[in-house]
Amino acid sequence: MAILIKKVSNKKDLKRFIRFNYELYKNNPYSVPDLYDDMVGTFSTEKNAAFEFCEADYFLAYKDDKLVGRVAAIINRRANETWNKKEVRFGWIDFVDDPEVSKALLDTVEAWGKERGMEAIVGPLGFTDLDAEGMLVEGFDQLSTMSTIYNYPYYPQHMERLGFEKEADWVEYKLTVPDKLPEKFVRISEIILQKYNLKIRKLKRSEIKEKNYGQKIFDLINEAYAPLYGYSKMTQGQINQYIKTYLPLIDLRMVSLVEDEAGELVAVGISMPSLSKALQKAKGKMLPFGWFHLLKALFVKKPDVLDLLLVGVKPEYQSKGVNALLFYDLVPTYQKMGFKYGESNPELELNKKVQAQWSAFESVQHKRRRAFRKSIDR
Numbered sequence: 262m263a264i265l266i267k268k269v270s271n272k273k274d275l276k277r278f279i280r281f282n283y284e285l286y287k288n289n290p291y292s293v294p295d296l297y298d299d300m301v302g303t304f305s306t307e308k309n310a311a312f313e314f315c316e317a318d319y320f321l322a323y324k325d326d327k328l329v330g331r332v333a334a335i336i337n338r339r340a341n342e343t344w345n346k347k348e349v350r351f352g353w354i355d356f357v358d359d360p361e362v363s364k365a366l367l368d369t370v371e372a373w374g375k376e377r378g379m380e381a382i383v384g385p386l387g388f389t390d391l392d393a394e395g396m397l398v399e400g401f402d403q404l405s406t407m408s409t410i411y412n413y414p415y416y417p418q419h420m421e422r423l424g425f426e427k428e429a430d431w432v433e434y435k436l437t438v439p440d441k442l443p444e445k446f447v448r449i450s451e452i453i454l455q456k457y458n459l460k461i462r463k464l465k466r467s468e469i470k471e472k473n474y475g476q477k478i479f480d481l482i483n484e485a486y487a488p489l490y491g492y493s494k495m496t497q498g499q500i501n502q503y504i505k506t507y508l509p510l511i512d513l514r515m516v517s518l519v520e521d522e523a524g525e526l527v528a529v530g531i532s533m534p535s536l537s538k539a540l541q542k543a544k545g546k547m548l549p550f551g552w553f554h555l556l557k558a559l560f561v562k563k564p565d566v567l568d569l570l571l572v573g574v575k576p577e578y579q580s581k582g583v584n585a586l587l588f589y590d591l592v593p594t595y596q597k598m599g600f601k602y603g604e605s606n607p608e609l610e611l612n613k614k615v616q617a618q619w620s621a622f623e624s625v626q627h628k629r630r631r632a633f634r635k636s637i638d639r
Contacts, residue, residue, distance in 0.1 A: 264365035269319035310498035311388035314339040330356035340493035349374025351384035395630030425633035431607035433628040450589035458522040475504035485573035530587035535566040
């Protein structure tokens with residue numbers, strides 16, 4: 262029977278769109294579900310500041326009257342202008358292991374993009390870099406994180422069958438928190454502090470607003486991430502949204518700032534306890550008891566794994582060892598808090614500057630994810 266594609270046009274359809282992922286990965290030991298309310302906000306033109314420069318539609322696939330797939334079609338005009346491209350993104354793609362379904366979903370995104378003058382289709386990507394991106398191609402037996410995508414091994418096989426090619430790869434590392442920082446690492450860190458007249462600063466909750474540190478952090482991220490694949494600088498609306506939504510949840514002991522002698526921010530490292538197990542227990546819902554599992558992981562009984570959410574260094578300080586100062590500060594905190602392991606966020610495989618920072622740890626690359634690309638026939 263032919264695949265029926267339906268555009269999401271009401272709240273009921275959107276609920277189906279979000280919950281399809283939960284059903285497809287129900288009881289999967291490695292998948293980490295998003296919180297339903299967070300997803301509603303992400304897809305809302307009123308709540309998501311990325312819609313200042315993005316356009317999107319969402320589609321559902323049905324076969325024999327059964328929901329079998331979903332996909333978002335996105336145009337990030339800011340990224341296209343930055344990189345001088347005409348690309349439509351596909352994101353939040355999920356499908357049963359049926360080639361007809363994956364083809365129908367991606368053909369829909371391609372046609373949607375072609376109507377709007379796009380010349381290539383790429384993904385999986387979100388609205389911006391702060392959304393989950395990249396299809397898992399290695400590490401299917403590893404627990405996912407709250408900020409990444411988990412997918413079944415058949416997904417990339419479908420992509421290749423449909424003529425998509427590798428556009429970019431990200432790699433992820435599992436790090437062992439050392440019992441003690443190597444003396445060489447400590448010595449080098451102290452030399453860097455003196456050589457560049459730098460100081461490590463711990464952030465206070467009041468300073469986020471009073472001294473504008475929330476703004477400073479995201480300004481630095483914008484500057485540090487600007488050269489990275491597909492990045493579009495955050496607008497002020499996005500920055501305000503992230504400061505309000507995410508910074509209140511961060512345990513400031515797990516944040517490290519590095520400033521120069523003038524007090525200007527030159528590096529930031531933000532980490533937090535892994536919420537993967539808690540989100541699995543919550544099953545995508547805050548109520549009735551999802552909130553309990555999340556608060557417990559954040560503030561009561563922390564897991565033994567932490568997530569390294571963001572590491573940013575001003576371009577002029579990159580390749581000078583400044584990022585080592587972040588871990589010179591943070592590792593003793595991780596030890597005191599009882600963490601045994603850390604999970605890096607996805608890093609572009611060609612970003613050797615970032616990967617070099619894991620040399621102070623016992624680490625293993627345990628996941629790889631990919632953005633695929635295909636030209637659109639005109």
